[in-house]
Amino acid sequence: MxxxxxxxxxxxxxxxxxxxxxxxxxxxxxxxxxxxxxxxxxxxxxxxxxxxxxxxxxxxxxxxxxxxxxxxxxxxxxxxxxxxxxxxxxxxxxxxxxxxxxxxxxxxxxxxxxxxxxxxxxxxxxxxxxxxxxxxxxxxxxxxDVYDAMVEDYEPYTTGAQIAAIFDEMRPRLVALRAAVLDRPEPAALSGSFDEMTQMQLAQKLAVAFGYDLNNGRVDKAVHPFSSGSGLDVRITTRTSETDPFNCFYSTIHEVGHAAYEQGIDRDYLLTPLGCGVSMGVHESQSRIYENQLGRSRAFTGWLFDQMNGAFGDFGIADADAFYATVNRVHNGYIRTEADEVQYNLHIMLRFDLERALMAGDLQVSELEAAWNDRFKADFGYAVDKPSNGCLQDVHWSVGLFGYFPTYSLGNVYAGCLYQALRGGVPDLDAQLAEGDTSGATAWLREHVQQHGGLYAPREIIRRASGIEPGPEPLLGYLEQKFSAIYGL
Incomplete structure (x- = not known):
């Protein structure tokens, strides 16, 4: 040999x-x-x-x-x-x-x-x-820099300073959009009770609709949804809440994005360094584009509205347009995984700054809860009501994933670039999604991103797929256009 x-x-x-x-x-x-x-x-x-x-x-x-x-x-x-x-x-x-x-x-x-x-x-x-x-x-x-060394595990060739610069560029427009949206009347929220077994059945249907291969995977429940494995064994979890089926459905779609990436990698790379996602930022680009740009689009939510009516009967939302607004409702909340697209990245920025300070020794663990609560109050305008809605809500720090959190927002940035190119590559995207058919979108993502696994560096794969240098402008433009239309700004 x-x-x-x-x-x-x-x-x-x-x-x-x-x-x-x-x-x-x-x-x-x-x-x-x-x-x-x-x-x-x-x-x-x-x-x-x-x-x-x-x-x-x-x-x-x-x-x-x-x-x-x-x-x-x-x-x-x-x-x-x-x-x-x-x-x-x-x-x-x-x-x-x-x-x-x-x-x-x-x-x-x-x-x-x-x-x-x-x-x-x-x-x-x-x-x-x-x-x-x-x-x-x-x-x-x-x-x-110690934190840079941590980030390297999840987003190679990226530094904390580079991430901070991206976040500094994003924050003013996100804060302005949030203020404008929250000043408008809020769409109706879901109310009532939704059988949790029925939620899991519909979640399984959604997983398949987004291309998840159950011959090489399975859907289970966990406290904190996640995707695990690569190659021929890629598993996902979701969670249910009797009063909030969106938590289950969109957690499922999000984790399917991760799983589809792993399942879509060229099988010649199996059990090699190229046989898994190249970075968590690129991974998150797949989960977030599945969940948000596709799963929360007006076209796809129209199909999901019919599916929910079939599964649960009349659940109090008048029509598909009202349902679209409900799915994309911007509202106060504590939980990162349940945050709307407008506010999600602000949750990440909070965690990024805190964990960076922990690794630098500028913040002690004994001070973490107070620091979290103070920062949350400053950023969101209301106080954390209990630890599970504050510094205990995420599993990441308990398992040592320092440097992981910013990749969620990098994933959103990458997803914005990819979606801009995807719309040009799949001209009839909305018509397909309205039928619950994601195959055009997922095939495009498999061809341009997923199949390559770790072949190219993170920013290089996004550049090759989208045709532009990765940056936050496409994401910010998408958010401003989408939520201006929903809220009549």
Whole structure:
């Protein structure tokens, strides 16, 4: 075997073990007995020790030095393996294992603290997570910016300063649009009770409508919706609320966007560095364009209105136009995942600034709840009423995902660029969506984004697909046009 072939065989085994670790995480979020948490923490630590040893194996460096790729794909494989190897060797094995152990345990502690509305029960373990992640960031940064090192895990070749500049450009227009919209009469909200089993049945129908292949996936329930896996086993979760079926339906569509990306990647890349989404920003571009530009469009909501009438009977919304306004209702709320398109990115900016301060040591964990509540009041104009609506609402920090939050808004920015190109590429898009047919849109996204997996760098894949340099203008223009029409601005 050549050095390149030996390296790729080794990499496939490492990727397979990584998928097993991911499956343990899926199990923990969905069906694992609560009492199994301490043992699961040890299991996750054990497999992370094996993974870290493989990722930092000296043979990888030797193979990289000797490998001679024959084409663009081979060069991209080596680029991603080298990037991962260079990061892995900077992190001590015992630190990687300790992070895996504490984040597995912290996830259960967070879930219980959230249910009990008890921040004090969560802060001690979060203190440990932050301390260990900061040590990891310092090891990776080697004297550079710790938060930049964290972001690199989720959005390669992007810095905190670059993200902050994008957010600074977005914030004034988002704040102005929100103020204008909230000054207008609010569309009717849903009211009444919606059977949760029926919600799950319709959610499954929506998943299939957006191209999710259930032969290689499944839909389950979790506290916090997520997508897990890649290649031939890609699973999603959603959640239900008896009074809010939109939570279930749009969480499902969002997670299908993630899953469709993974299912759409060229199978030749299976269990290689190119065989998964290139970044969380590009991942979010898929989930957000599925959820918002497609799923909340006037055309598709007309179809969904008929589906809900068929499933639940008359639920108090007069017609498809009123339903479209209800789906896109801009209103006060605390929960990021339930936020409307106008305000969603403001929720992300809050988290971005707080976690950046935590990693820099400018904000202590003991100060987090007060800092969150003060910032929320300043940004949204009303006070957080309980911890589960505040700093305990998201799972991310408990599992050590510092640097992840800004990718949600980067995903929105990328989705704005892609949607502008998609409308030109699928001229009869609205007519298709009105029939509940997303195939034209999803095929375009599969061709221009999803099939490539990690072949191109994040901004490069968006540039290639959209034909423009990625930036927030298409997203902001889309939001201003859409909500001006809905609210008569």
């Amino acid at each position: 050549t050095a390149f072939n030996e390296l790729m065989a080794f990499q496939r085994e490492t990727s397979a073990l990584g998928q097993i670790a991911g499956r343990l995480g899926w199990d923990q979020e969905t069906v694992m007995p609560r009492g199994a948490a301490p043992q699961r923490a040890e299991e996750m630590a054990a497999i992370e020790a094996v993974l870290h040893a493989r990722r930092s194996d000296p043979r990888v460096a030797e193979w990289l030095d000797q490998a001679a790729p024959q084409d663009e794909v081979g060069k991209a494989q080596l680029r991603e393996i080298r990037r991962a190897y260079d990061r892995a060797v900077k992190v001590p094995a015992d630190l990687a294992t300790a992070i895996a152990r504490i984040t597995s345990a912290a996830q259960g502690t967070w879930a219980q603290a959230r249910a009990d509305e008890d921040v004090s029960a969560f802060l001690p373990v979060l203190e440990e997570v932050v301390s260990l992640k900061r040590q990891e960031g310092e090891a990776l940064a080697q004297g550079g």
